[in-house]
Amino acid sequence: MNPVKVNSVITEYDPISDQKIKYQKIQISESVTVRNISFNSPHYYLVEEGLDIHDPQNFEVPFDNPDVNLRADYQIYREKVGFLQPREIKKVREHLRLSLREVSAILGISYSTLSEIENGLVLHSQIQDTLLRMLEHTYTLSTIVEQHKGLIINSHGLKAYQRIIDKLNAEKNWDS
Template sequence: MNNYFCEACGIDSSFTRTTLVEYTTVKELDFKNTHTYYKCDKCGEMFEPFDNYDLNYLSDYEKYCEIKGLLTYKEIKAIRKTYGLSQRDLSKLLAISHATISRLEKGEILSEQQDVLFRLVAEPYAFYKSIVRTRKHVLKKEVAERLEERLKYLIADDYVEHKKEAEKWYEQVNEKKKII
């Protein structure tokens, strides 16, 4: 590993990347998680990773979201990118601030209400039917047209999967009708 200045011993030193399983608390939830540190080879002092100071914080965030069943910042960003929308355009459609979208994509934990909203947005047909169709007027015309075109393809791709699920449910309902 490269040499870095060690603030603890006051000299340039080599560092070893090390991992520890530690207890952490996020929003009053205690759990164990693996954290990464750089350990000074001279004095043994440990530091947050120099190349990504947020690594352990974001790891804790993801573990918390996993435990609580919430979407992560990576999933929120992926949803937006799936539709080819900027943060500003998505915020306009959802009637929430651009700052909120930005914070969520940087690692702020979603509220349960925000989680529900983004799960609906993640479903192309629900997003189109419930939001885009009624709120596309808040977007520039070319952005709205591009989004609707993208949604056509995404909805068509989802259709086959939804059709199979609907057929399975239809069979189950018919079986229950026979019993009654």
Template sequence: MKKRFYNPELNSYDVYEEVWISERVNVKDEKGLLVKNHYWKDSSGELWADFDNPMENVYESFKAYRKKKSFLTPNQIKGIRNDLNLSVREFANILGISSSTLTKIENNHRIQTKYQDQLFKLVALNKNNLNNLVSTNNDDAINNINSSVKENKYFIKDSFYNEDKSSYEIYGINRDIGVIA
């Protein structure tokens, strides 16, 4: 497809040809993720990011990273929060993260950490019970969630509980659903 665009960097109009190129990208700790990037090629052969959506290729890289790590998508995270009828601020307070971080994750401007992704998954697994666990005090909410889930071998914060409470590891493993932290 060809399309005429105004290029503000060149201060001129030109006809650009749409091209898709499979490229290897590095995102955080993952090297060489294969992503199909979208460009517009000008008459001299130079590639330009989409003029209407300049972050498109970055978002595709984030998507590839989340898929590789089996992380939740921004829409899934937002869906969990909406299912609980919580505002961004309320949900962030319960999770112990800043509301600006949660907003950036939900808007796909930032990739969640492994720890944050595990918190989101924990809440998703327990969202039917979470309405009874949530309080206005963040420490109370975390303690309620902790006591609710430790018998199920789920983690909260940075602990892993086994049946006899003798093992504690940073992050941990949820054996019941097979998520390796």
């Protein structure tokens, strides 16, 4: 078993027993496989004080962030395969002053999926990464928007289309 590192001791309220319980917050490197790529990832768990910190049956995910380990795995996977990280996607979208709905209209990715990708809740696919990388190239993006004018107007309206075009035209010098 990999070495376990105790990071801190915390106290959490247990509503079942109506008591405060002390936990050791531990870190352990675990081997994971995401989409057929294996790697080690640092995982965090809580172990009730007095229980064996080396026994995985005693491990509980952090109550305030139960997806912390999955998100860490996704981040490492994205680094290994060269995918954009959620913070990079959000940064370029905000630089273009585009809303999630506007990017959804341009790229053809549903609003909810795009929101989950940007918030790191799901791992996007290679085709989605390729589409998201187009946000870094304003001229190409403008051309796509113009080519899909009818589709965007039909699904989001003429005003939405014009707002997108205006925002992209304001940024065309960005990728020169």
